[in-house]
Amino acid sequence: MAIISMFYGIIISMYYFDNRKHKLPHIHVKYQGEQAIFTIPEGELLEGDMKTSKRKLLEAWIEIHQDELMADWELAINGEEIFKIEPLK
Secondary structure: OEEEEEEOOEEEEEOOOOOOOOOOOEEEEEEOOEEEEEEOOOOOEEEEOOOHHHHHHHHHHHHHOHHHHHHHHHHHHOOOOOOOOOOOO
16 A cells, blocks of 8 residues: 555555455545545445545545556555655645
8 A cells, every 4th residue: 555645634646456345446545544545536335435525625636637646556555666746625
């Protein structure tokens, strides 16, 4: 697992070789004990739960960084080093 970004208490991670269980490009998100998985580049909730206000921030961040997220996904599923992505400001 690698943390790719953090903002407003939200921690966003990608796991290496993580294309078997969900079979879709996705990110893992944690916020104050809540955990969720969101698809990329769509930003749809795949599993878990997240407060509405934080979910909206996360969806905006995914929209802004779609290309970078997909590039990181390709690296991660091949076990290669991924890059940090700018937080939402």
